[in-house]
Amino acid sequence: MRRERRMAEPYKIKMVEPIKMTSRPEREAEAWTAGLNTFLIDSEKVYIDLLTDSGTSAMSDNQWAGMMLGDEAYAGSRNWRNLWDAVEEVYGFKYMCPTHQGRGAEHLISQILIKPGDYVPGNMYFTTTREHQERAGGTFVDVVIDEAHDPRKEHPFKGNVDLDKLEALIKKVGPDRIPYVSVAVTVNMAGGQPVSLANLRALRELCDRYPRSDGRPIRIMFDATRLAENAYFIKEREPGYQDTPIRSIVREMMSYGDGCTMSGKKDNLVNIGGFAATNEREVYEKLTQMVVVFEGMPTYGGLAGRDMEAMARGIYEMVDDDYMAFRIGQVRYLGRQLMGAGVPIVRPIGGHAVFLDARAFLDHIPQSEYPAQALAAALYVDSGVRGMERGNVSAGRGKDGKERFPKLELVRLTIPRRVYTNSHMDVVADSVIALYEGREGIGGLKMVYEPPQLRFFTARFKPVKAEGLWGFVEER
Numbered sequence: 001m002r003r004e005r006r007m008a009e010p011y012k013i014k015m016v017e018p019i020k021m022t023s024r025p026e027r028e029a030e031a032w033t034a035g036l037n038t039f040l041i042d043s044e045k046v047y048i049d050l051l052t053d054s055g056t057s058a059m060s061d062n063q064w065a066g067m068m069l070g071d072e073a074y075a076g077s078r079n080w081r082n083l084w085d086a087v088e089e090v091y092g093f094k095y096m097c098p099t100h101q102g103r104g105a106e107h108l109i110s111q112i113l114i115k116p117g118d119y120v121p122g123n124m125y126f127t128t129t130r131e132h133q134e135r136a137g138g139t140f141v142d143v144v145i146d147e148a149h150d151p152r153k154e155h156p157f158k159g160n161v162d163l164d165k166l167e168a169l170i171k172k173v174g175p176d177r178i179p180y181v182s183v184a185v186t187v188n189m190a191g192g193q194p195v196s197l198a199n200l201r202a203l204r205e206l207c208d209r210y211p212r213s214d215g216r217p218i219r220i221m222f223d224a225t226r227l228a229e230n231a232y233f234i235k236e237r238e239p240g241y242q243d244t245p246i247r248s249i250v251r252e253m254m255s256y257g258d259g260c261t262m263s264g265k266k267d268n269l270v271n272i273g274g275f276a277a278t279n280e281r282e283v284y285e286k287l288t289q290m291v292v293v294f295e296g297m298p299t300y301g302g303l304a305g306r307d308m309e310a311m312a313r314g315i316y317e318m319v320d321d322d323y324m325a326f327r328i329g330q331v332r333y334l335g336r337q338l339m340g341a342g343v344p345i346v347r348p349i350g351g352h353a354v355f356l357d358a359r360a361f362l363d364h365i366p367q368s369e370y371p372a373q374a375l376a377a378a379l380y381v382d383s384g385v386r387g388m389e390r391g392n393v394s395a396g397r398g399k400d401g402k403e404r405f406p407k408l409e410l411v412r413l414t415i416p417r418r419v420y421t422n423s424h425m426d427v428v429a430d431s432v433i434a435l436y437e438g439r440e441g442i443g444g445l446k447m448v449y450e451p452p453q454l455r456f457f458t459a460r461f462k463p464v465k466a467e468g469l470w471g472f473v474e475e476r
Ligand SMILES: *Cc1c(COP(=O)(O)O)cnc(C)c1O
Pocket: 054, 101, 102, 103, 104, 126, 128, 129, 184, 188, 223, 225, 262, 263, 264, 265, 266, 273, 274
């Protein structure tokens, strides 16, 4: 059998940021101080930080060079023009308005398009997206295919919209109460799972078949946050696209929509920034009116000129085929090592993260003792790798005050773009595998401090029993 050829980073390192190596006793002390919550650990005490891929990208020399060319004019900045050109060329939308980050764009678009009593169907919710839709008076309706909710189910396009679910909603409430279908590419909450072009094409046809009384079809608005990662999966998996450049696939994807919101902190390879885009003149006019109140002038939207320049350059870099092959390949490189050792992870491996299935990993810990929280803390103590709990703690309590006990009890290992090498991934894999081999030594946790909202950010924990991996707790 021929060995699969490995691919190394398609960039070389010109500047380095040293990271401090910590000893195990130091990490034990830090974990204890942080109440066993990875959100409360100082970044200086972290060796490999896989908390999020948001705003954590490494910029290229070309982007840094662009930072020196900031035109910091209050109005009509040259960098705004460059950003507009990049959005028009790469995404294909006619109008663009910068915002400080993705949720700024979501706020404006939701307020402009949604009226109270409307329904907003989407392929799974995202936290800030749904919040803004609901604040504008809309009701979110999940229309993703059923497979997206099952972590073990293999499906090449697990983010696809279920057209039957959508059509049933249109028939029930009527097209006039659906301002747009909200389509995320990829679907973050399903584990970075893609949507196919065939699905987008069929979705466009379905929306065109139901004109509203204003004469226009139901809109499709993309949450385009990870659109280039989505395009890579299409290139790899959708028949006929193997030789198509990612840049062309991105254009085709966006051509089925009417506009988008974008978090530049993900695929655009910058540390801050975002934008809203549309093909409709009237929507753009409303954007320019609202952006002044909430973000800044329409030609900077809360960003410095240099930030817009870096984002404009990042947009061209994100559609580089070699970069994206390595990016997705690196996530898969980590995921495959774990699968090879029998570690339970969410399948298939998505675009930006590997998710450990903590419920299967620590099947001796009941969900009421927060297995994902325990696993994230154990990983930090073992190797200084920081992941994020996405389970019972994140899900919080329902209106009845009871814990929600969600189906998915996961630890997310999110890979920042261009920041870590494959050697770092080896360290992560070694640590996770070592923990899996000694999993009986990891015990459950109890919550000792619980804030009323978004508890996962600041909650504090103690081991139920100070034994096994938590033996260090008694000493302090
Ligand atoms: C991060 C994210 C957002 C929000 O963007 P911010 O830049 O963090 O405000 C919206 N949708 C998805 C899918 C995201 O991952």
